[in-house]
Amino acid sequence: MRLPTGRAALAASAAATVMLLTAACGGDTEATADEASDPAATSDAPAADPNATFQDGTYQASGTYGNPGGQSSIDVTMTIADNTVTDLKLEPGASGTSLQYQKQFIGGAADEVVGKKLGEINVSKVSGSSLTSTGFNIALEQIQKDATA
Structure with missing residues (x-):
């Protein structure tokens, strides 16, 4: 089946974009996914009640x-x-490129968390690492539950 000209151009453009992203990241799909994600991305873990009391x-x-x-x-x-x-x-609990991103996250996370009220924390992208924040927020939600007075 032959695609209309507009669709063919769109498909070629999309393929070229994927190839460029892959080449720019040395073929490492993990780096491409982490770097290309939305800087405002957060996990599904909602922030706790900012007025909650914790032990x-x-x-x-x-x-x-x-x-x-x-x-x-x-x-x-x-x-x-x-x-x-x-x-x-x-x-960290990762290897390869994921470990590199976790180390970046670890290097900047304290600035986002220490000194803040536990009920107000929900970390998104830190130091170029957006996927690590998902794991962090999952652990944070458990800590918030465990510390609830």
């Missing part, structure tokens, strides 16, 4: 998320005092 303490949770290379996870440890995050530790 002081240190909480740990893991968030697993999918990426073009498979599954990755990130371990999150937060210390909370007076409803505010006072300390954040992150441990």
